[in-house]
Amino acid sequence: EAGVAQSPRYKIIEKRQSVAFWCNPISGHATLYWYQQILGQGPKLLIQFQNNGVVDDSQLPKDRFSAERLKGVDSTLKIQPAKLEDSAVYLCASSLDPFGNTIYFGEGSWLTVV
Amino acid sequence: AQTVTQSQPEMSVQEAETVTLSCTYDTSENNYYLFWYKQPPSRQMILVIRQEAYKQQNATENRFSVNFQKAAKSFSLKISDSQLGDTAMYFCAFRASGGGADGLTFGKGTHLIIQP
Incomplete structure (x- = not known):
């Protein structure tokens, strides 16, 4: 069974530039999450999708971050x-449903903002 | 809102020894799940073990076992016969059950080093 796929794996950009990360969840998984992990910290949830609807985006900095999951499969x-403080690993994860099933993670996209 | 606390930033033990990683959490939920994830330098989060809060029996996966104390809101991980490949960051995580917003809440992690 294929795992959660993410790209690109690594990205270096200058501050004020834009960047996009892509995620393809495990086939059949309705729930998709994006996490931000800053060096030395645990991952922090940015947004949760259930199919193509947003369930929780309370910790997403909406002035600069956006996410979508068109058609309820892959997500951007x-x-x-x-900003410099956006330097982190962005982890995508998926789960069969939001009822306690295990959440599986991708390998992450490393972002460095210089 | 839930919080997860891991009070040991780093631990080091000799190969083949047993080590216990601590985790406490705070929640008002009655139904939830607890997890331990391993994160090697590649940064991919790998599930080690999970525990359903409604189960009194502690979960076990080969060399890994937990001590779940629901009343004390404690969830420690014991690694027996530790191996060099166990060296990694270990994160304790909480997930509410019942649908809806249920993303994992993580602790800050414990860096475990297994010495040869």
């Missing part, structure tokens, strides 16, 4: 304009 997370 965008940052515009990027």
